[in-house]
Amino acid sequence: MTKRAISFGFGATLLVGVIGLYGLGWALSHPVPAQIGPAPTVLNAEAVAFSSQSGSMIHGWLSRAPDARGSVLLLPSVRANRLSMVRGAEFLRQSGYSTLLIDFQATGESVGDAITFGWRERFDVLAAVQYLKARWAGQPVGVIGVSLGGAATLLATPPLELQAAVLESVYPSLDRAVNNRLRMRIGPLASIMAPLLLRQLRPRMDVTPADLRPVDQIAKIRCPVLVIGGILDRHTTVADTQVLFAAAREPKELWLVPDAAHVDYLEFAGDMYRRRILAFLASAFTRATD
Numbered sequence: 398m399t400k401r402a403i404s405f406g407f408g409a410t411l412l413v414g415v416i417g418l419y420g421l422g423w424a425l426s427h428p429v430p431a432q433i434g435p436a437p438t439v440l441n442a443e444a445v446a447f448s449s450q451s452g453s454m455i456h457g458w459l460s461r462a463p464d465a466r467g468s469v470l471l472l473p474s475v476r477a478n479r480l481s482m483v484r485g486a487e488f489l490r491q492s493g494y495s496t497l498l499i500d501f502q503a504t505g506e507s508v509g510d511a512i513t514f515g516w517r518e519r520f521d522v523l524a525a526v527q528y529l530k531a532r533w534a535g536q537p538v539g540v541i542g543v544s545l546g547g548a549a550t551l552l553a554t555p556p557l558e559l560q561a562a563v564l565e566s567v568y569p570s571l572d573r574a575v576n577n578r579l580r581m582r583i584g585p586l587a588s589i590m591a592p593l594l595l596r597q598l599r600p601r602m603d604v605t606p607a608d609l610r611p612v613d614q615i616a617k618i619r620c621p622v623l624v625i626g627g628i629l630d631r632h633t634t635v636a637d638t639q640v641l642f643a644a645a646r647e648p649k650e651l652w653l654v655p656d657a658a659h660v661d662y663l664e665f666a667g668d669m670y671r672r673r674i675l676a677f678l679a680s681a682f683t684r685a686t687d
Contacts, residue, residue: 426511426601428503429476436460439487445497447528450520453502453509457525459532460486461495467537467560467682468495468529472522472546474566475512478505485541485663488671494678495533499525501549514571515548515611516604522549526557537682539620541674542567544633551611551618561681562618563674565625566633566659569612569641571595574633581631615645621681622649623673627657627665648684650677 433456436442442460449455457479469489471482479498486496501518503509509517522540529538539561542550547567550557568574575594579587595606615622622645626638635653642651652673654666663670 426513428509428511429478429505430503430508431478431500431505433478433480433500433506437483437487440483440490440496442486442498445528447524449502449524451502451509451517453507453517453521455499455502455521455524456506457497457499458486459495459497460490462490462493464493465495465533465536466493467539467678468497468533469539469541469561469678470522470525470529471496471498472525472540472542472550473501473504474544474546475514476504477543480505481543481661482541488663489674492671492675494539495536497525497529501545511602512545513602513604514574514609515545515552516602516608518545518549519552519554522546522553522557526559537561537685539563539678539681541565544568548609548611551614552609556614556617556619559618559620560685561621561623561678563623563625563677564615564641565662566627566630566638567611567624567641568633569610569637569644570606571598571609572606573637577632577634577637612641612644615641619646621677621684622646623652623677624649625652625654625662627654627659627662629656629658632659 436458440460442458445459446454446456471485473481478500482498486498489496500507501521503512526538537560540550540559541563543565547564576587576591579591598604624642654662657665
């Protein structure tokens with residue numbers, strides 16, 4: 398084979414790779430609208446909507462528990478909407494916690510032109526926490542944020558005034574998250590391709606990888622923090638979870654779920670998850686009201 402043919406083959410392969418990465422960037426960031434419908438009757442929830450500085454009207458369900466001991470904001474993962482948080486809301490309501498489930502901008506019934514991996518979504522979290530505090534003044538407020546939901550919680554500016562924060566499968570920095578996902582698919586080539594994928598951030602959503610570093614913000618959360626990760630998770634690895642946990646201030650807890658990958662921990666761990674979350678919330682909310 399001639400050098401010219403080799404060069405041509407390499408160039409064609411690189412071009413295909415770049416086009417593929419562009420398509421992947423579009424697939425990850427394009428909006429995921431959905432008609433959600435009424436809330437499950439078990440939640441006895443009302444449909445709510447409030448404005449966010451993300452530019453979206455945020456839609457959700459507000460479920461009030463009788464004699465509530467506090468409220469919990471439930472924040473879904475990337476490309477998911479409030480339906481993914483219903484089972485969590487059910488057991489929390491049964492345990493005496495009111496809940497607010499939302500669709501982030503560009504997902505579900507909340508409009509938006511791109512998913513931004515926590516950057517614009519941070520404004521949605523700020524608006525949701527403010528909404529809860531306005532509805533039930535004086536009650537403690539906690540957050541359970543999954544993946545993007547947890548990242549948006551940490552990226553919120555100014556830092557959120559919470560009484561408890563549960564962070565599940567949250568990436569410490571977007572560059573690590575991208576490297577992990579590409580490495581699962583293309584192995585060592587990930588170190589070459591990841592920068593090409595990350596370069597799409599600024600033209601697509603006016604944000605840079607340096608802006609998307611929850612690990613740099615977690616110490617600004619002044620409430621008790623529970624960081625959860627899966628031992629077998631390759632998307633947000635044990636090392637990633639430990640890096641995030643190490644950066645948090647006390648009081649903090651780390652739970653590495655045995656045999657769990659990048660999964661719904663409530664579905665995976667069941668009663669163990671419920672007990673862990675309820676014990677954490679009870680302790681954190683008691684601390685807040687003492």
